Amino acid sequence: MATRNIKEVAQLARVSVGTVSNVLNRPEIVAPATRERVFEAIKKLGFVRNEVARHLRVGRSRTVGLVVLDVSNPFFVDVAQGAESVADDHDTMVVLCNSAGDPGRERRHLDQLEQQRVMGILITPVEMESPWLEELAARGTPVVLVDSPATGLQCSVAVDDRLGGQIAGAHLIERGHRRIMFVGGPPSIRQVADRHAGIGAAVAAAAGAVELLTSTSPTLTVAEGRAVGERVAALPAGERPTAAFCANDMMALGFLQAMASHGLRVPEDMAIIGYDDIDFAAAAAVPLSSVRQPRELLGRTAIDLLLEEVAEPEEHRHRQVIFQPDLVVRKSSAQGRNP
Amino acid sequence: MATRNIKEVAQLARVSVGTVSNVLNRPEIVAPATRERVFEAIKKLGFVRNEVARHLRVGRSRTVGLVVLDVSNPFFVDVAQGAESVADDHDTMVVLCNSAGDPGRERRHLDQLEQQRVMGILITPVEMESPWLEELAARGTPVVLVDSPATGLQCSVAVDDRLGGQIAGAHLIERGHRRIMFVGGPPSIRQVADRHAGIGAAVAAAAGAVELLTSTSPTLTVAEGRAVGERVAALPAGERPTAAFCANDMMALGFLQAMASHGLRVPEDMAIIGYDDIDFAAAAAVPLSSVRQPRELLGRTAIDLLLEEVAEPEEHRHRQVIFQPDLVVRKSSAQGRNP
DNA sequence: AGATTGAGTTGAATCGTCTCAACCAACCCT
DNA sequence: AGGGTTGGTTGAGACGATTCAACTCAATCT
Numbered sequence: 111m112a113t114r115n116i117k118e119v120a121q122l123a124r125v126s127v128g129t130v131s132n133v134l135n136r137p138e139i140v141a142p143a144t145r146e147r148v149f150e151a152i153k154k155l156g157f158v159r160n161e162v163a164r165h166l167r168v169g170r171s172r173t174v175g176l177v178v179l180d181v182s183n184p185f186f187v188d189v190a191q192g193a194e195s196v197a198d199d200h201d202t203m204v205v206l207c208n209s210a211g212d213p214g215r216e217r218r219h220l221d222q223l224e225q226q227r228v229m230g231i232l233i234t235p236v237e238m239e240s241p242w243l244e245e246l247a248a249r250g251t252p253v254v255l256v257d258s259p260a261t262g263l264q265c266s267v268a269v270d271d272r273l274g275g276q277i278a279g280a281h282l283i284e285r286g287h288r289r290i291m292f293v294g295g296p297p298s299i300r301q302v303a304d305r306h307a308g309i310g311a312a313v314a315a316a317a318g319a320v321e322l323l324t325s326t327s328p329t330l331t332v333a334e335g336r337a338v339g340e341r342v343a344a345l346p347a348g349e350r351p352t353a354a355f356c357a358n359d360m361m362a363l364g365f366l367q368a369m370a371s372h373g374l375r376v377p378e379d380m381a382i383i384g385y386d387d388i389d390f391a392a393a394a395a396v397p398l399s400s401v402r403q404p405r406e407l408l409g410r411t412a413i414d415l416l417l418e419e420v421a422e423p424e425e426h427r428h429r430q431v432i433f434q435p436d437l438v439v440r441k442s443s444a445q446g447r448n449p
Numbered sequence: 450m451a452t453r454n455i456k457e458v459a460q461l462a463r464v465s466v467g468t469v470s471n472v473l474n475r476p477e478i479v480a481p482a483t484r485e486r487v488f489e490a491i492k493k494l495g496f497v498r499n500e501v502a503r504h505l506r507v508g509r510s511r512t513v514g515l516v517v518l519d520v521s522n523p524f525f526v527d528v529a530q531g532a533e534s535v536a537d538d539h540d541t542m543v544v545l546c547n548s549a550g551d552p553g554r555e556r557r558h559l560d561q562l563e564q565q566r567v568m569g570i571l572i573t574p575v576e577m578e579s580p581w582l583e584e585l586a587a588r589g590t591p592v593v594l595v596d597s598p599a600t601g602l603q604c605s606v607a608v609d610d611r612l613g614g615q616i617a618g619a620h621l622i623e624r625g626h627r628r629i630m631f632v633g634g635p636p637s638i639r640q641v642a643d644r645h646a647g648i649g650a651a652v653a654a655a656a657g658a659v660e661l662l663t664s665t666s667p668t669l670t671v672a673e674g675r676a677v678g679e680r681v682a683a684l685p686a687g688e689r690p691t692a693a694f695c696a697n698d699m700m701a702l703g704f705l706q707a708m709a710s711h712g713l714r715v716p717e718d719m720a721i722i723g724y725d726d727i728d729f730a731a732a733a734a735v736p737l738s739s740v741r742q743p744r745e746l747l748g749r750t751a752i753d754l755l756l757e758e759v760a761e762p763e764e765h766r767h768r769q770v771i772f773q774p775d776l777v778v779r780k781s782s783a784q785g786r787n788p
Numbered sequence: 789a790g791a792t793t794g795a796g797t798t799g800a801a802t803c804g805t806c807t808c809a810a811c812c813a814a815c816c817c818t
Numbered sequence: 819a820g821g822g823t824t825g826g827t828t829g830a831g832a833c834g835a836t837t838c839a840a841c842t843c844a845a846t847c848t
Contacts, residue, residue: 112589113566115834126798131836141796156588161564162505163834166803171501181530182728187520194547203561205544208533222542225500227452249495250451332728363732389521389671393702395734454804465828470806480826502804505833 114157123151134159165227173203174416175223176256176409177216177233180330181208183360184388185405186234189256192409193232200417202229209236211299211329217242224251230416232256232409238300252419256412259300260430265415267408267431271301274401274435275308275355278383281399281437282353283316285445287381291323291351293338293361295330302330302357305385309355323351327361335361339368342380352380353443359384359391359400366395366442381443397440404433453496462490473498504566512542513755514562515595515748516555516572519669520547522699523727524744525573528595531748532571539756541568548575550638550668556581563590569755571595571748577639591758595751598639599769604754606747606770610640613740613774614647614694617722620738620776621692622655624784626720630662630690632677632700634669641669641696644724648694662690666700674700678707681719691719692782698723698730698739705734705781720782736779743772 116134120127125144132140133148140148151157165171176193178186194204207223209216213236220242223231230252235243244263247253255266282290292309295302306324313322325341327334335356342350342365356362362384369380376382376396384391387402411431419426455473459466464483471479472487479487490496504510515532517525533543546562548555552575559581562570569591574582583602586592594605621629631648634641645663652661664680666673674695681689681704695701701723708719715721715735723730726741750770758765 116836117834127835128798128837129796132797135836139796144796156584158560158563158588160505160566160834161561162501162510162566163803164836166499166501166505166805166834167836169803181526182523184521184523187526191520191547203544203546205542207542208530221497222500224497227499227501245495249497332732363729367732367736390702390729390732393671393706393729393733395732397706452804455806456804466805467807467828467830468826471827474806478826483826499804502833503806505804505835506806508833 112156113160114155115160116157119148119151119155119157122155123147169227171227171229172201173205173226173228174413175205175207175219175226175228175231175233177207177209177219177223177231178256179209179211179234179236181206181210183330183358183386184390185358185386185403188388188405189409189412192406193413194409195406196410196413196417202417204413209234211236213237220246224249227251229420230254232412232416234258237298252416252423254412254416254419257301257408262428265412265419265428265430267411267415267433269403269408269433269435271304271435272308272311274385274403275305275310276312277308277435277437278305278355278385278401279309279312280315281439281443282355282381282383283312283320285353285381285443287351287353288319289321289323289351289353291325291342291354293335293354293356293365294324294326295334295357295361296328297326299330305355305357321351330358330361332360332364332367335364335366336368337364339365340372343368343372343374350380353382354380355383355385357385359386359388359398362398362400362442363390363394366398370395376442377445381445383437383443387438391438392440394442396442399440399443400438401435402438403435407433451495452499453494454499455496458487458490458494458496461494462486508566510566510568511540512544512565512567513752514544514546514558514567514570514572516546516548516558516562516570517595518548518550518573518575520545520549522669522697522725523729524697524725524742527727527744528573528748528751531745532752533748534745535749535752535756541756543752548573550575552576559585563588566590568759569593571751571755573597576637591755591762593751593755593758596640596747601767604751604758604767604769606750606754606772608742608747608772608774610643610774611647611650613724613742614644614649615651616647616774616776617644617694617724617740618648618651619654620778620782621694621720621722622651622659624692624720624782626690626692627658628660628662628690628692630664630681630693632674632693632695632704633663633665634673634696634700635667636665638669644694644696660690669697669700671699671703671706674703674705675707676703678704679711682707682711682713689719692721693719694722694724696724698725698727698737701737701739701781702729702733705737709734715781716784720784722776722782726777730777731779733781735781738779738782739777740774741777742774746772 197204207219313320384400387400391398391400546558652659723739726739730737730739
């Protein structure tokens with residue numbers, strides 16, 4: 111490895127290391143002729159500044175970590191892209207880490223990021239209560255919770271999932287459905303619990319006229335949605351719900367697939383609503399109704415908060431930003447139960 | 450920021466910094482009692498080792514960069530997951546960067562990664578010829594090309610895209626299609642060019658009996674696929690192709706959507722084959738036939754090659770690994786044109 | 789002439805960790 | 819008793835860039 115350092119550059123350009131450093135960081139204060147000589151030396155040697163050493167000295171990195179629950183869910187990819195677009199403008203790098211819903215993996219990623227002394231961390235935590243995260247913040251790494259509730263100890267951005275559930279439920283009830291299923295994931299995941307509570311509230315508002323079934327799965331994947339769908343499709347028509355509200359679009363897509371493979375029509379035999387409104391929702395077998403979240407905005411806002419905290423640690427006050435979801439109605443729930 | 454360093458730990462534990470370092474790196478050589486004292490001090494102070502300083506001294510990072518063409522394409526996410534699973538076993542971190550098909554962004558990411566002195570870089574380059582990449586490698590950062598052709602100067606892993614195109618073409622021809630459209634992207638992208646050449650070869654083998662139309666788009670997105678689909682659907686039935694082979698699944702999904710919204714039946718009026726076989730392909734409006742690539746394997750192999758090069762830079766010989774794609778037939782191409 | 793100013797440049801100290809030769813104490817062997 | 823061995827521990831350099839007080843040398847002012 112032929113990595114050149116600042117000293118070699120200095121030698122070749124016949125200046126001191128201090129001057130080379132100045133050329134790199136404050137070119138305007140060094141005499142044009144000298145500056146030129148240094149640039150030439152840099153070019154001739156193929157010198158690339160060692161960001162590691164720089165960072166050690168300066169004490170502040172230009173990298174932020176983004177730890178998401180599931181990279182294979184396009185929702186999180188969009189959040190990441192939002193964050194990255196802002197980071198780009200502050201020549202900051204976003205490193206994307208995947209906890210895959212596993213607290214162990216999440217913990218390892220956080221360890222790594224803290225050891226790297228990143229500028230800050232954006233995270234969609236696996237678990238609601240996380241003393242580990244608080245210690246991390248206390249030790250001096252700013253943390254912003256993404257799509258997660260406020261703890262008061264950190265900044266956070268989130269979307270009102272309870273409201274999202276409520277909207278979806280109200281929509282289905284209004285369409286005449288009286289037997290609705292919530293196709294959920296582990297209730298330990300806050301998003302799932304809130305969306306469930308939301309539709310529960312909508313059902314309660316119907317004063318007993320509507321029945322709410324609930325299924326819980328270990329993961330929120332397409333495969334899991336399909337599995338639940340298979341079971342539901344196998345039920346006799348009388349016991350089967352007439353509508354399903356899925357905890358996210360991936361599950362909804364799987365669920366939809368199962369309906370199709372059992373010859374059940376959507377929305378006539380089964381209405382379906384998903385959550386997140388990922389790009390694939392509109393491209394599904396039957397275009398999927400879905401509760402839309404402002405995905406990129408979520409990411410952009412999160413990193414804005416982080417950058418603000420880093421820039422002014424003293425006067426920074428932790429804030430909670432909450433966005434509103436809205437329902438996108440497509441064919442999968444277009445038709446009423448009783449027209 | 451109350452970041453503790455090794456010296457403070459040493460003081461509290463009443464040992465030298467060397468001993469603390471030993472506890473951290475080779476615990477077995479320090480006396481159990483001392484070790485205990487050091488661990489206690491670490492815990493009490495909330496000490497977290499500064500990986501930046503460590504790296505500066507040791508000169509070798511445990512991070513590899515993975516620069517992909519498009520994070521919003523699940524294909525690349527799967528490649529990344531493959532790479533990460535191997536990296537995990539070597540406690541190495543993968544940082545995922547998105548060039549989004551833009552040479553400028555790609556270049557900036559590469560600069561950043563080199564400055565960070567990453568252990569190596571896995572990349573799906575935007576452009577086929579890239580002197581920049583070669584200089585990078587020459588300066589000492591190992592590079593493995595992913596899903597990209599061999600240059601001889603680096604290791605590479607790829608899938609035979611030409612063969613993939615050929616298989617898809619042969620399948621459609623065998624099903625009786627005589628007017629086929631290649632729904633492609635910019636021909637400057639190697640994958641696109643190869644897949645096009647592949648289906649071209651299949652058509653040529655039919656000795657003039659089959660006509661091949663070609664559309665090119667600036668990007669390979671769902672939206673672009675839909676746009677092309679709209680145009681195609683608007684054609685009079687006589688001029689319209691009876692089958693489409695799309696450069697990737699995202700385009701195929703968009704194309705499929707356009708067919709549906711114009712009341713054209715798939716596969717009766719239009720057969721469709723996609724490429725990559727992402728998970729969403731099977732969940733599409735009409736389950737999508739697709740040329741499958743070993744996505745995770747691609748990522749795993751790439752990082753294996755990189756780790757090998759890093760472990761034994763001397764005896765390492767650059768290698769090109771090529772995998773074979775295969776066709777997954779689903780409903781979107783299930784029916785023959787002339788049964 | 790001597791003092792003052794300002795633009796450029798220098799080099800030593802610093803960041804936090806690792807490495808390695810040197811050292812120490814205790815034990816064993818003859 | 820003296821020499822060798824073993825198991826632990828120490829502390830002084832690196833690593834590569836940044837910073838800043840000190841310095842040089844002309845040009846300008848009094």
